[in-house]
Amino acid sequence: MSASTIASGTRRRVAVVVAALCLVAFQVSALTFGPPSWPLPARSAPPLVRVVTPAPLPDGGSEFTVASSATLLRLYERTAYDLDTVRAGETDVPRLYLAALPADFGELEDVGARKEAFLRTVLPLILRANDEIAIVRTRVSALLEKIRDDEPLRRADARWLASIARQYGVIDTEDKDPQAALSGAAGRTLLARVDTVPVPLALAQAIVESGWGRSRFALEGSAIYGQWTWDKAQGIAPSGAPDAAHAVRAFDSLTDSVRGYMHNLNTHPAYRAFRAARAKGASARTLAGTLTRYSERGAVYGEELVEIIAQNDLESFRDARLGATNIERGGAWDDLESVPQS
Numbered sequence: 505m506s507a508s509t510i511a512s513g514t515r516r517r518v519a520v521v522v523a524a525l526c527l528v529a530f531q532v533s534a535l536t537f538g539p540p541s542w543p544l545p546a547r548s549a550p551p552l553v554r555v556v557t558p559a560p561l562p563d564g565g566s567e568f569t570v571a572s573s574a575t576l577l578r579l580y581e582r583t584a585y586d587l588d589t590v591r592a593g594e595t596d597v598p599r600l601y602l603a604a605l606p607a608d609f610g611e612l613e614d615v616g617a618r619k620e621a622f623l624r625t626v627l628p629l630i631l632r633a634n635d636e637i638a639i640v641r642t643r644v645s646a647l648l649e650k651i652r653d654d655e656p657l658r659r660a661d662a663r664w665l666a667s668i669a670r671q672y673g674v675i676d677t678e679d680k681d682p683q684a685a686l687s688g689a690a691g692r693t694l695l696a697r698v699d700t701v702p703v704p705l706a707l708a709q710a711i712v713e714s715g716w717g718r719s720r721f722a723l724e725g726s727a728i729y730g731q732w733t734w735d736k737a738q739g740i741a742p743s744g745a746p747d748a749a750h751a752v753r754a755f756d757s758l759t760d761s762v763r764g765y766m767h768n769l770n771t772h773p774a775y776r777a778f779r780a781a782r783a784k785g786a787s788a789r790t791l792a793g794t795l796t797r798y799s800e801r802g803a804v805y806g807e808e809l810v811e812i813i814a815q816n817d818l819e820s821f822r823d824a825r826l827g828a829t830n831i832e833r834g835g836a837w838d839d840l841e842s843v844p845q846s
Contacts, residue, residue, distance in 0.1 A: 566601070567601045567602070567603035567757055567759060568600075568601065568602065568603060569602070569603050569604055569606075570602070570606055571606065572606050572608055573606045573608050573609050573611070573612050573618075573621070575606070576602070576606055576609075576621060576625075577617065577621055579600070580600075580621065580624050583598055583600070585597075585598050585600065585624055587620060587623060587624060587627075590627075590821065590824055591817065591820040591821065591824075592820075593823065595827075596824075596825055596826060596827035596828070597627055597628050597631055597824055597825065597826050597827060598628065598826075598827055599628060599632070599826055599827060600624075600625075600628055601628060601629060601632060601758075601759055602625050602629075602758060603726075603757040603758060603759070604726050604757065604758060605625070605717050605722060605723055605726070605758070607723060609621075609622075609717050609718070609723065610717065610718035610723060618716060618717070618718075619716055619816075621717075622710075622711070622714075622716050622717040623707065623816075625717070625758070626706075626707060626710045626728065626758070626762075627703070627707065627821060627824065628826060629758055629759050629762045630701075630703055630706045630707065630710075630762055631703070631824060631825060631826045632759060632762075632826065633759065633762045633763050633766050634700040634701065634703070634766075635826065636763075637698060637699065637700050637766065637770075638700055640668060640698055641695070641698045641699060641700075643664075644665065644668060644694060644695060644698050645695060647661055647665050648665075648686060648691045648694070648695060651682075651683055651686055651687050651691060652687070652691075656683070657682070657683055662681070662682050662683060665682045665686065666678070666680065666682040666685075668694070668698065669682060669685070669686060669690070669694050672694060672697045672698060672770065672771055673697070673771045674686070674690050674693050674694045674697065675690070696779050696780070696782075696783050697770045697771060697779060698770065699770065699779070699782060699783075700766075701765075701766050701769055701770075702782075702787075702788040702791060702822065703788075703818075703821045703822055703824060704788035704789075704813050704818035704819050704821060704822055705788040705791055705792055705809065705813070706762070706765070706766070707813075707816075707818045707821060708788070708792065708809045708812040708813045708816075708818055709729060709765070709795075709798075709809065710728045710729060710762075711812055711816070712805075712808060712809060712812060713728060713729045713730035714727075714728040714729075714730070721752045721754070724754070725752065725753075725754030725755060726754065726755045726756070726757055726758045726760070726761050727752050727753060727754055727755055727761055728758060728761050728762070728765075729761055729762075729764070729765035729768075730752055731752065731753045731761075731764060731765060731768060733751055733752070733753040774797040774798075775794070775795065775797070775798075777794040778791055778794040778795060781794050788813060788818070788819065788822070789809075789810045789813055789814075789819075792806045792809035792810050792813070793806040793807075793810070794806070795809070
């Protein structure tokens with residue numbers, strides 16, 4: 505064996521011994537003083553971000569519900585929905601369509617706050633229903649003008665006009681040609697029926713019929729106009745007369761209640777005088793006097809409506825209109841639950 509080979513083996517043995525001694529020293533140190541703090545590569549700390557996702561505000565055109573009257577009042581305050589500025593014509597009415605009154609609405613102790621909340625709730629619903637009727641009336645009027653001028657209607661227009669005429673009780677069968685059926689008095693009758701209801705009158709009747717939103721029918725069935733039905737499956741029986749032949753019709757939403765009320769005034773034979781006076785431009789107070797058959801109280805009912813209109817300055821809402829959009833977003837809406845209705 506050469507001298508170089510012996511020297512190389514010796515160096516390897518020495519290196520192994522040194523490595524073993526270093527390992528033993530490391531283990532002893534770790535057991536005595538803890539593991540070493542190895543240097544780590546520098547790393548920037550992530551930014552501190554607080555994510556807050558407030559409940560969405562109700563979209564314009566979508567119905568919504570709230571859990572309590574307190575939440576409803578806060579909603580109206582935070583959206584700057586102010587009746588005084590609406591009365592003065594300085595602001596429009598936001599498109600806030602409450603689907604149902606909160607269960608505790610009748611328990612609001614502040615009478616003024618409850619009345620104002622009721623007006624703020626019902627007003628946009630009335631304006632919405634009137635706008636829907638006005639759109640239909642515009643098209644009906646244009647098509648009736650064509651009929652009077654002996655212009656043929658397009659098939660789609662004729663079908664649509666016939667469906668509206670049936671909906672408003674002017675045509676009673678599907679096989680009638682609207683071009684011929686609506687050329688005379690029937691056309692004038694249809695136009696007299698497809699019309700809006702004055703806002704002051706609609707507000708007054710909602711107040712009287714629902715007791716400012718406190719009635720059982722309003723709270724349980726969104727029925728704010730006290731409409732009767734003889735199909736008890738569709739209504740709520742009066743508590744004082746459970747065996748009565750009629751019930752108060754319940755609705756899926758407050759908007760549907762307003763729509764049903766307006767359709768009732770526009771189609772029922774009992775309100776022919778109302779429609780005739782409206783066609784002549786009668787005021788809300790004058791129209792109230794024609795609704796003697798809306799209530800069993802007759803003329804006294806109309807007088808009460810006139811008094812409600814005067815006491816609450818409801819005439820000042822005559823020209824109120826819905827805003828082009830809903831409300832500005834922002835803020836912590838942690839207690840507002842928005843539930844779109846189908």
